[in-house]
Amino acid sequence: MQSYSARMMIRRFLVAFCALIPTVATLAMQPAGEIVTMAQPAPSALAPIGPGDQVRVDVFGHGDLSVTTGVAEDGSVRLPLVGVVKLGGLSPADGASKVEQALKTGEFLIDPHVAITVSQSVSQRVSVLGEVGKPGRYPIDPSTTVLDVIALAGGVTDKGSDIVELLRQDANGAMQRTTIDLRALNAARGATSGSTQKLHGGDSINVPKRTFFITGEVRNPSEYRIEGEMVLEEALARAGGVTQMGSASRVEIRRRGPDGKFVNIKAKKSTVIEAGDVIRVKERLF
DSSP states (O other): OOOHHHHHHHHHHHHHHHHHHHHHHHHHHHHHOOOOOOOOOOSSSSSSOOOEEEEEETTTTTTOOOEEEEEESSSSSEEEETTEEEESSSOOOHHHHHHHHHHEEEEEHHOOOEEEEEEESSSSOOOOOEESSSSSEEETTTTTHHHHHHHTTTOOTTBSEEEEEEEETTTTEEEEEEEEEEHHHHTTTTSSSSGSBBTTOOEEEEEOOOOOEEEEEBOOOOEEEESSSHHHHHHHHHHHOTTTTEEEEEEEEEEOOSSOOEEEOOTTOOOOTTOOOEEEEEEEEO
């Protein structure tokens, strides 16, 4: 009788072989000399199975029990003989073990060998919104970080903030918001295991606009990106400085308050600029 370790080695080989079958078939159908381009990365063998995913369940030696099926909203699939099996949240390897156990417990097979591959992953995607080059939904695997997926989305635009929001639903369905400093992540990249922010399927990343407007008596009135913790003196310099008709001591900032209403602030050189500020440089009094 084969040892447990030998059976596990055989199973791993069969899972890997099964995952290669679609790729080999695709290559075989291409005309000679044609280059095959994949539209997106293949689903990871480590990523958990989720609602909406399409999975292939192979029971080796029993083709009549093998099936391709979709994962329901509750994470379950319906399989021949065993009926409904919950695979949501499990890796394909763990899901295969669960199906094997169901086949043995139901006394349908004595020693079943099962492989599960995710042929199409819908659940393991995140949305990237706001000030990025290509907003949209992107596939992830267990190693994908916030920096990785923002890079996939074309990076932050010249009007985007370095401070982004990660939106994630908790177990009760409530939306949790986490603020992430991209500059800190870049600085810590590779330094420690805690320097990266891992993503889960269904997450959303929002890159807000972080700009200010400057009008009035400056040389280059326009909209500008806020760099770091920018103060009024730096904002005036960014706009080319105050004109001969203007006064650096007569500056007013129109800012939206926490209640959503706008307030006018008499600004000083050290006043910190916030996203959405409208800076107006007034004329000299004499």
